[in-house]
Amino acid sequence: MTFINYASREINCKIVYYGPGLCGKTTNLQYIYDSTAPTAKGKLISLATETDRTLFFDFMPLELGTVRGFKTRFHLYTVPGQVFYDASRKLILKGVDGVVFVADSQEERMDANIESLFNLEENLKSNGYDLTKIPYVLQLNKRDLPNVVPVPDLVTELRRRDEPVHEAVAATGTGVFDTLKSIAKLVLTELRKS
Amino acid sequence: MTDTPIIMREQQYGRIIAVLSKLRLDSFARVVFLVDKNGQEIAVQGEVGGLDTTSLASLAAGNVAATGGMAKLIGEKEFPTLSHEGERESIHICIIGRTLLVVVFDDRSSLGLVKLRVKQASRELATIFEEITRESEQTAQDNPLLAGITDDDIDSLFSS
């Protein structure tokens, strides 16, 4: 939920990166973190297991600049991907302003993508949101790997509406900022309509 | 179709700061802050130097969300307060509507005293926040700041 503070002149929004386990959500945040000036970001908090799997969420605050004299701050979250962390995923979607679905382009992860996308729709619904109405972006990640599904097939299978689609290689940063810009724009545009 | 934005005016912010400031003095706390349930910091008072309040705010909200989830599983609505006591530093969190009041204190204070003072402050904060919520719903409709955002404004955020 957007929070507008006239005293500190800030607009705060919440963006959640969603997707199956190991699709590259944390890698997206890590890349944004590594390539952002220290003054524009806070700490990257990772609540991870000892084997580096996201346990609850990753979190990073990011300042993108000012609009009409107000600082725009985006709070970026990722969810844990494994199926059994569903309760955590539901909690993290509370108050969300925009969602990025990170799909893993590898053939053998197709079922996991479909399952996770379905799970996103369900969990949004249980929080009172509709995937077809909120600011939403689809990222097709891991395009560098040899065994990827062709983009048109992924789009047919995973695109839910008119959402922007971005190809990415989060590990090297390709498409990461395009995705972020895309969702940030949609969130601000939605805010204007409210 | 996301939630209506919360819009906090300067005057309301000033009243919140006043309550937090008094609470901090009365409870001998190190830091007192108010956080939105989604983890966004609303206001802080106290010895903040070096403390990463943005991260703390997000983790406090995560903490409350997780224990709230546990509460539902065992048939409770939520756990209205949470306390974590360390060797020297401790944290007390109290849910007030859609916000969380977080008090960080050390051995200059005690959990009992903090709880007592928090109870008093939370009534005042609840009143202020009811007003903010009520007004937000009205002003989000035709807010000059929001309505005035242009495509160019949005594009210029990403020009660098």
Ligand SMILES: Nc1nc2c(ncn2[C@@H]2O[C@H](COP(=O)(O)OP(=O)(O)O)[C@@H](O)[C@H]2O)c(=O)[nH]1
């Ligand atoms: N080849 C390749 N590997 C990637 C890419 N993005 C992420 N990875 C790797 O995939 C693994 C899981 O990534 P992670 O971000 O932890 O996934 P998460 O579970 O969605 O947070 C890590 O080993 C990453 O280095 C990519 O675009 N290409």
Ligand SMILES: [Mg+2]
């Ligand atoms: Mg992760």
